[in-house]
Amino acid sequence: MRGGLPARLARVAQMLARLPGVGEKTAQRYALFFATTADEATARELGTELVTLREHVRPCERCNHIAEVGEDGRARCAICLDTRRDGTLLCIVARVQDLLAIERSGAMRGRYFVLGRLLSPLEGVGAEDLPLEALRSRLQDPGEPIREVLVATPPSVDGEATALLLAREMGAMGIQVSRIASGVPHGGDLEFADQVTLGRAIEGRKSFG
Amino acid sequence: MSASPIALSLTTPQAPGGPGGATPPSLLLERLLVRGVRNVAHADVQPAPRVNVIWGNNGHGKTSLLEAIYFAATSRSFRAHRMGELVQHGEKVASVRARFVERWGDLPPLAREQVASIEGRRCAVLIDGNRPPSLASFATRSPVVAFHPNELSLTTGPASGRRTLLDRLALFMDPRSADHRARYDRALRARHEVLRRAERAEAVGDAEIEAFEELCAVHGAAVTRARAAAVTALGPELEHAFAHIAAPGLSLSARYAPGGSADVQAAREALAGQRRRDAHRPSAGFGPHRDDLELSIDGHPVRVVASQGQHRALTLALKAAETATIRAARGVEPILLLDDVSSELDPDRTEALLTFLGTARGQVFLTTTRRELIVTPGVDAADRRDFRVQDGAVTPLSPGERP
Ligand SMILES: [Zn+2]
Numbered sequence: 001m002r003g004g005l006p007a008r009l010a011r012v013a014q015m016l017a018r019l020p021g022v023g024e025k026t027a028q029r030y031a032l033f034f035a036t037t038a039d040e041a042t043a044r045e046l047g048t049e050l051v052t053l054r055e056h057v058r059p060c061e062r063c064n065h066i067a068e069v070g071e072d073g074r075a076r077c078a079i080c081l082d083t084r085r086d087g088t089l090l091c092i093v094a095r096v097q098d099l100l101a102i103e104r105s106g107a108m109r110g111r112y113f114v115l116g117r118l119l120s121p122l123e124g125v126g127a128e129d130l131p132l133e134a135l136r137s138r139l140q141d142p143g144e145p146i147r148e149v150l151v152a153t154p155p156s157v158d159g160e161a162t163a164l165l166l167a168r169e170m171g172a173m174g175i176q177v178s179r180i181a182s183g184v185p186h187g188g189d190l191e192f193a194d195q196v197t198l199g200r201a202i203e204g205r206k207s208f209g
Numbered sequence: 210m211s212a213s214p215i216a217l218s219l220t221t222p223q224a225p226g227g228p229g230g231a232t233p234p235s236l237l238l239e240r241l242l243v244r245g246v247r248n249v250a251h252a253d254v255q256p257a258p259r260v261n262v263i264w265g266n267n268g269h270g271k272t273s274l275l276e277a278i279y280f281a282a283t284s285r286s287f288r289a290h291r292m293g294e295l296v297q298h299g300e301k302v303a304s305v306r307a308r309f310v311e312r313w314g315d316l317p318p319l320a321r322e323q324v325a326s327i328e329g330r331r332c333a334v335l336i337d338g339n340r341p342p343s344l345a346s347f348a349t350r351s352p353v354v355a356f357h358p359n360e361l362s363l364t365t366g367p368a369s370g371r372r373t374l375l376d377r378l379a380l381f382m383d384p385r386s387a388d389h390r391a392r393y394d395r396a397l398r399a400r401h402e403v404l405r406r407a408e409r410a411e412a413v414g415d416a417e418i419e420a421f422e423e424l425c426a427v428h429g430a431a432v433t434r435a436r437a438a439a440v441t442a443l444g445p446e447l448e449h450a451f452a453h454i455a456a457p458g459l460s461l462s463a464r465y466a467p468g469g470s471a472d473v474q475a476a477r478e479a480l481a482g483q484r485r486r487d488a489h490r491p492s493a494g495f496g497p498h499r500d501d502l503e504l505s506i507d508g509h510p511v512r513v514v515a516s517q518g519q520h521r522a523l524t525l526a527l528k529a530a531e532t533a534t535i536r537a538a539r540g541v542e543p544i545l546l547l548d549d550v551s552s553e554l555d556p557d558r559t560e561a562l563l564t565f566l567g568t569a570r571g572q573v574f575l576t577t578t579r580r581e582l583i584v585t586p587g588v589d590a591a592d593r594r595d596f597r598v599q600d601g602a603v604t605p606l607s608p609g610e611r612p
Contacts, residue, residue, distance in 0.1 A: 121400075157395040161417075161420040161421050164416075165420040
């Protein structure tokens with residue numbers, strides 16, 4: 001028993017508390033909900049969905065965006081498959097959430113590449129931890145040659161350093177590189193920048209590198 | 210020791226152009242609600258427009274009350290190393306709600322409510338219920354200048370104290386300077402970490418070092434420019450204040466000794482040239498983290514030549530100059546917070562303090578263990594209020610009330 005709760009319930013609450021944005025109190029509320037209010041099917045369905053989620057949804061093999069696994073067992077996202085998009089323009093973002101925020105602004109008509117993390121020596125993340133090899137082969141993909149890259153990492157120190165690193169890498173490959181224009185709040189998350197600001201930042205991008 | 214009363218030669222500023230009566234200072238703290246700040250569990254304070262005497266024995270919460278005002282005005286503390294120290298023992302949240310009133314010439318006064326709170330490690334601030342665009346913009350809305358016993362190390366102690374002084378001023382002159390400083394600091398530490406890894410023969414590409422070095426150069430140059438501007442503004446005020454407070458015969462000069470460069474290209478080259486050496490020392494040998502404000506009297510460093518009394522006068526002059534510089538940059542009279550005036554009772558020291566206070570034109574809050582010694586002949590009874598602080602409880606005293 002922990003805080004008067006049966007151990008099993010406390011365990012579920014602890015597991016739920018690992019989810020992003022879920023605090024201890026909320027986790028306990030969810031756990032109690034499954035144990036009492038919810039009918040059995042709700043818990044079973046959720047459990048089954050969670051177990052099989054990974055079989056059906058995985059990072060896109062071209063861009064790391066979240067993708068549905070096709071009949072052939074390959075994961076390719078809707079953006080990579082969309083033939084109406086400008087295949088010569090690639091937007092590099094740190095996280096899937098940033099990609100979604102830029103998509104909401106409607107200002108990006110090209111494709112994406114999700115890094116998954118930023119250069120951050122103070123947190124032990126070095127250049128070798130970034131998917132630079134995958135990015136290089138994506139850029140040199142003979143099926144879809146990239147001419148322009150927009151680096152849309154967040155305007156934090158780590159985001160700027162990552163952008164500088166990428167610019168140097170790609171400048172050497174003869175690709176035109178531009179950086180998302182400032183206007184996004186400094187230190188702020190792209191996720192929380194409003195759509196107008198983000199749209200302007202993409203349209204007002206500056207070439208650098 | 211029989212101490213004589215400290216007669217504060219404060220006068221209420223007259224309205225310009227005649228006998229129209231007194232004008233209150235342009236920035237006033239009108240009301241303060243404190244919850245759970247150190248040992249002050251709850252306080253509701255309505256200060257007087259001119260002088261507020263916070264009286265009580267040591268350890269009962271006098272300084273905490275000043276700290277609460279400082280926190281509501283700046284989101285920071287003048288004595289805590291970690292902001293979590295402000296939270297009362299056994300509580301989760303510390304919060305301060307302050308109502309400030311600002312006057313712009315003849316226009317009707319404008320009131321605003323500033324809230325600052327700490328929960329765990331998180332600090333949140335609001336102005337009239339809204340989140341300000343940045344902490345820097347919050348901290349410059351209602352300027353306060355604090356003077357507390359620790360600041361006696363300002364002239365003799367490490368350069369970091371003087372850098373902090375310059376950064377406080379820079380904030381009022383260019384709010385973006387705080388952002389550059391935070392970025393410089395992080396980029397510098399990141400570069401150092403990358404250099405150390407490279408020294409341990411780990412595979413670190415030049416591109417990674419260069420990326421952080423570039424940010425060090427760009428933000429470091431911005432910090433250097435902001436501090437240079439702060440010294441340019443502070444210098445004349447400081448020389449003037451020192452002549453007034455210490456001795457008119459002595460000439461004091463303040464010089465910015467930059468550790469870096471205002472020129473980005475020069476900074477780039479300097480950093481690139483020192484990689485190997487920097488990897489082996491605690492921090493980089495070049496950059497504004499090595500800045501100092503060099504103070505000298507008649508051409509000699511104050512550290513060497515100044516007497517204890519002169520150090521004291523110089524510290525007060527620095528505070529007077531800080532106040533004047535903020536007044537000029539922000540256009541309002543900063544609120545003055547003086548901690549532990551009782552320590553000034555030594556007659557030699559009192560005179561410098563009195564001269565300093567004579568320059569104060571704004572609202573003043575001071576703490577003391579000896580309330581009876583604070584007399585304010587030039588201040589109307591309605592413009593002064595005394596508060597007693599005992600076991601964290603704050604009680605206003607009526608004007609004639611004797612301790
Ligand atoms: Zn994809």
